[in-house]
Amino acid sequence: MFSLNNKTAIVTGAGSGIGRAVALTFASAGAHVYVTDLNAGNAESTVEEIKQSGGGATALLCDVSNQEAVVTAFQTIGKIDILVNSAGVSHIGRADNTSSEDFEKVFRVNVQGVYNSLYTAIPLMKTNGGGAIVNLASIAAVVGLSDRFAYSMSKGAVYAMTMSVAKDYISDNIRCNSISPARVHTPFVDGFLAKNYPGKEKEMFEKLSKTQPIGRMGTPDEISKLILYLCSDEASFITGNDYPIDGGFIKLNS
Template sequence: MFELTDKVALVTGAGSGIGKAVALTFAKQGAQVQVLDLNQEQALQTVSEIEHAGGKATAHVCDVTNHQQVIQVFESIGTINILVNSAGISHIGRVDTTSEQDFDRVYQVNVKGVYNCLFAAIPVMRANGGGAILNMGSIAAVIGLPDRFAYSMSKGAVQAMTMSVAKDYIHDNIRCNSISPARVHTPFVDGFLAKNYPGQEQEMFDKLSKTQPIGRMAKPDEISKLILYLCSDEASFITGNDYPIDGGFIKLNN
């Protein structure tokens, strides 16, 4: 089950974190993985790990905020059976402490970046007879998180785009879903804690971990397993849905 043999899977933000875990998982299941990342060194490292494990992958340096660059990269790949929009950034701040520059930066990556990839992928998928799209949402789209104004805005937009694409292209055999993780232990989390809480990293890590009723953060490969299912043929009857993967955060924090 969940075999992706002969499928071409494009994963943005695949140089680290969840995107990298998705790329590794897809390759293990037989996909030809197109690794997109702004950081060339990290993209090549992901490809190296995939090839070392016997998989197939190609690295592409791509800025998802650049409309023409995204189109060119996607066209160069040709066939795309699966698209995972994992590239994204976060931001700390309320509406009155979020500068216009920071708001625009989050929008450019998390909203326009997803739009750019959808815009480039849909024609290719239609020409290939269909495909599966997975957008990276967040619990921030559906609940109030403190100091996450711009980030929550962007993930709400991702969820809306997911439903719109699922509706518009259902008869083109293109499925589109999203997932909404709670906190996931990635290099971003470690960097965030080191920058904002120097000397208190472990204390803050434990505090953030305990906000999930399950008592810990998710591991990237746990997230990748749900993405694998939703992008596989076994999920052929699923489209237009968002799936929380949150350790009970949404339903059990009461």
């Protein structure tokens, strides 16, 4: 089950965090993974780990916010069966203290970046007879989170784009879904705590973990397993849906 043998997958933001876990999971399931990232060292590190485990992977250096760069990079691949839009940035702030520059940065990466990848990959999938797309939204798309104005905006847009693509390309055998994680323990979380709560990292980690009713953060590997299912042939009847993976946050925190 969940074999991706002979599949070609692009995973953006695959140099670290959730994207890296997805790339490793896909490779272990038999896909050749194009590890797409802005950071060459991170991309090569993911590729090396995949190859050491006997998998197939290629580093693809690309700034997803630059449409010309995305088109050039993706067209060197040709056949695309799977696209996972994982690249993204976070931001802390409210509507009245988020600068225009910060707002635009979040938009360029989290919204424009997803659009650029969809814009480029969908025609290639149509030529290939179909494909599967998973976009990373967030619980921030559907619930109010404090101090996450720009981030919430961007993930709401990801959710809306997912539904639109699912509707528009269903007759082309292209499935499109999104997932909405709550807090996931990634290197970003550790860096955030070190920067904003020096000396109190452990205390704040526990506090953030307990905001999920399940009592802990998710792991990148747990997220990657859901994405694997949604991109596999076993999920061939699933499109146009968003899947919370949130330790009960949305339904049990009210």
